[in-house]
Amino acid sequence: MTIRPKAAPARSAMPQPGTAPTDLAAWRAATRSRLLTARASLSTASREAAAAAIATQLDALLAQRFDSLQGLIISAWWPIKAELDLRFWLASLPARGATAALPIVAGPKTPLTFRAWTPETPMQRGIWNIPVPAVGAEITPQITLSPLLGWDSAGFRLGYGGGYFDRTLASVTPSPIAIGIGLASAQLPTIFPQPYDIPMDYILTETGPQHLHP
Ligand SMILES: Nc1nc2c(c(=O)[nH]1)N(C=O)[C@@H](CNc1ccc(C(=O)N[C@@H](CCC(=O)O)C(=O)O)cc1)CN2
Numbered sequence: 001m002t003i004r005p006k007a008a009p010a011r012s013a014m015p016q017p018g019t020a021p022t023d024l025a026a027w028r029a030a031t032r033s034r035l036l037t038a039r040a041s042l043s044t045a046s047r048e049a050a051a052a053a054i055a056t057q058l059d060a061l062l063a064q065r066f067d068s069l070q071g072l073i074i075s076a077w078w079p080i081k082a083e084l085d086l087r088f089w090l091a092s093l094p095a096r097g098a099t100a101a102l103p104i105v106a107g108p109k110t111p112l113t114f115r116a117w118t119p120e121t122p123m124q125r126g127i128w129n130i131p132v133p134a135v136g137a138e139i140t141p142q143i144t145l146s147p148l149l150g151w152d153s154a155g156f157r158l159g160y161g162g163g164y165f166d167r168t169l170a171s172v173t174p175s176p177i178a179i180g181i182g183l184a185s186a187q188l189p190t191i192f193p194q195p196y197d198i199p200m201d202y203i204l205t206e207t208g209p210q211h212l213h214p
Pocket residue numbers: 077078079080083103104105112127128130147159160161162163164165
């Protein structure tokens with residue numbers, strides 16, 4: 001599979017290693033924009049191959065951590081903006097005794113909530129027009145998979161800038177196992193983590209686990 005090398009960032013968006021950019025919000029916005037463009041420029045076939053490789057790794061990782069998936073609630077996402085599509089993997093969970101969940105933005109600046117999802121679940125449009133389960137009780141995942149726009153080797157993720165996943169990980173108890181999923185080419189030297197950024201326990205890309213928290 002070919003993953004094109006990421007475009008070189010513009011000079012203004014490339015702070016010196018270790019030095020936080022003066023305007024972090026502007027740096028993150030420019031970085032998000034570059035990463036979105038790079039991801040959208042990949043072929044559908046290469047994104048599908050990446051998703052298949054990551055699904056295999058997820059199975060291996062879960063088998064390493066759990067004797068069985070029975071009873072586990074695992075949240076993920078309904079893909080938008082050329083995100084990797086793991087719905088086929090989510091759809092395989094009920095046969096293994098686990099429940100797939102999708103996030104719902106309950107309101108601005110609030111943690112995400114979750115409802116169970118299967119391919120038969122009726123969907124409705126939520127924030128940003130992202131489809132969300134139209135029915136079902138609120139459930140709490142023990143494992144969260146979240147899409148990464150960018151990531152760094154300390155396990156920090158760059159999302160779309162809503163802070164929803166950080167707020168969710170900060171509020172769900174017990175703290176879920178956080179697995180970030182994205183492209184190897186979306187690695188950044190650092191996202192300049194802030195006090196509210198919560199690192200992932202694992203980051204999986206199409207080239208293998210990139211970050212494993214002990
Ligand atoms: N497919 C998918 N579903 C998902 C997520 C995701 O990353 N991918 N999310 C992962 O958490 C949540 C939605 N995330 C969102 C993140 C930002 C904004 C938003 O309105 N952003 C503002 C900019 C905010 C800012 O920069 O301050 C905007 O675009 O105008 C909306 C939803 C839940 N569902």
